[in-house]
Structures are given as structure tokens and as C-alpha cells.
Amino acid sequence: SYELTQPPWVSVSPGQTARITCSGDALSKQFAYWYQQKPGQAPVLVINKDTERPSGITERISGSSSGTTVTLIISGVQAEDEADYYCQSADSSGIYRVFGGGTKLTVL
Amino acid sequence: EVQLVESGGGLVRPGGSLRLSCLASGFTFRTYAMSWVRQAPGKGLEWVSVISGSGGSTYYADPVKGRFTISRDNSKNTLYLQMNSLSAEDTAVYYCVKSFGDYVGDAFGIWGQGTMVTVSS
Numbered sequence: 001s002y003e004l005t006q007p008p009w010v011s012v013s014p015g016q017t018a019r020i021t022c023s024g025d026a027l028s029k030q031f032a033y034w035y036q037q038k039p040g041q042a043p044v045l046v047i048n049k050d051t052e053r054p055s056g057i058t059e060r061i062s063g064s065s066s067g068t069t070v071t072l073i074i075s076g077v078q079a080e081d082e083a084d085y086y087c088q089s090a091d092s093s094g095i096y097r098v099f100g101g102g103t104k105l106t107v108l
Numbered sequence: 109e110v111q112l113v114e115s116g117g118g119l120v121r122p123g124g125s126l127r128l129s130c131l132a133s134g135f136t137f138r139t140y141a142m143s144w145v146r147q148a149p150g151k152g153l154e155w156v157s158v159i160s161g162s163g164g165s166t167y168y169a170d171p172v173k174g175r176f177t178i179s180r181d182n183s184k185n186t187l188y189l190q191m192n193s194l195s196a197e198d199t200a201v202y203y204c205v206k207s208f209g210d211y212v213g214d215a216f217g218i219w220g221q222g223t224m225v226t227v228s229s
Contacts, residue, residue: 033215033216035153035216037153042203042219042220042221042222043153043203043216043219044219045208045215045216045217045218048208048215049215054208054217086152086153088153088155088215088216090213093213094213095158095167095212095213096155096167096169097155097158097213098155099152099153099154099155100152101152102152102153
């Protein structure tokens with residue numbers, strides 16, 4: 001099995017930039033994906049294949065990748081960005097998926 | 109508009125069975141892989157299973173392999189998850205998820221609102 005490691009929480013003030021990291025050996029070979037989940041709601045895909053932003057996702061959200069670490073970047077953080085964020089990748093086959101433990105983003 | 113509506117959740121005793129359904133609309137169902145992802149109360153996300161658009165290929169996470177069966181009826185635009193030998197560790201909200209593309213390994217593109225499964229005596 002393999003794991004993806006995220007910090008449990010990240011806090012930023014409104015208007016600042018939030019960076020949420022996700023690390024794991026699988027990330028050097030497989031794409032990463034990011035999901036946003038607000039309380040009581042289903043998750044939403046916000047970053048596809050490391051850096052692609054799906055239609056309808058704010059331009060303030062972006063993704064980067066370097067080696068075995070990927071980063072979700074939220075610029076100009078707003079209160080509405082407060083949520084849990086999960087990274088996700090796959091094993092070498094690309095089919096058996098794994099999620100990181102999730103990061104709670106708090107807007108101070 | 110893409111819609112995924114899960115049903116079939118509820119309270120079941122340990123060792124029991126349950127079948128979840130997911131009715132899809134707003135897209136060409138047969139051309140997309142579909143998955144089940146679950147979330148235990150207060151916990152993170154866990155991938156459960158995926159099925160190809162034709163239904164010919166299925167894959168399972170280790171914790172459910174041999175106990176759960178994913179299937180689909182493309183004539184009814186419906187995805188299923190048959191769950192047997194349930195234990196307390198299976199207690200979770202179960203989400204039906206449409207793949208972002210047509211490959212079984214694509215991102216989890218659109219999520220339903222989920223159905224709660226509680227395994228308890």
C-alpha cells in the first residue's frame with residue numbers, strides 16, 4: 001500500500017495565500033487531484049492532473065508539482081474558501097486510488 | 109445538468125447486507141466510469157470501487173474486496189453497490205461518483221450527495 005501525507009490544518013488571514021502540501025512516493029509517477037469539501041456537502045474536484053483547473057473553479061485556486069510533493073495554492077483567500085481539502089492519487093496501475101488524510105483550511 | 113442520486117442506505121446489523129443504488133442523469137451514462145467513495149463520520153475520504161463504462165472491468169479497495177460488488181445497468185442509468193458481510197468499520201456516507209473522463213483512473217469529477225450506511229446491533 002502507499003500513503004499520501006497532508007498537514008491536518010492550515011490557517012491564513014483573508015487576502016493571503018494558502019499553500020497545502022501533499023507528499024507521497026506515488027506522486028513522482030502518478031497525477032494528483034485535489035478536492036474541496038465544505039461542511040455537510042459532497043466534495044468538489046478543484047484541481048485535475050496536478051495543475052488543471054476544471055471549468056467553473058475560481059482562478060484563485062492553482063496546483064503545482066515537484067518530485068514527490070504536490071501543492072494546492074489558494075491566492076487571495078476568502079472566507080468562502082474555508083473547507084477541508086483532500087489530495088488524491090493512485091498506485092502504479094493508475095486505478096487503485098488513495099486519498100490524503102485531508103487538511104482543514106481555516107480563514108482567520 | 110449532471111445529477112447523481114443515491115438511495116438504499118440505512119441501518120443494518122453486523123454481518124448483514126445492503127444494496128445501494130445511484131440514478132444518474134444529465135450525461136451519457138454508458139460512456140463514463142463510475143465509482144463509490146465513502147466517508148466514515150468525522151473522517152476522511154476512502155475510495156471503495158470503480159467500474160468501467162461498459163461494466164466489463166471492476167476494481168475494489170482491499171478492505172471491501174470479496175464482500176462488495178459494483179455493477180451497473182446502462183439501460184436504466186443506474187449504478188449499484190451490493191454490500192455483504194457488513195461490519196461497524198463499513199459505517200459511512202457512501203458517495204456515487206462520475207469519473208471526469210471515460211477512463212477508470214480519471215479524477216472523481218461529479219459527486220452525488222451521498223447515502224448513509226450504519227452498521228450496528
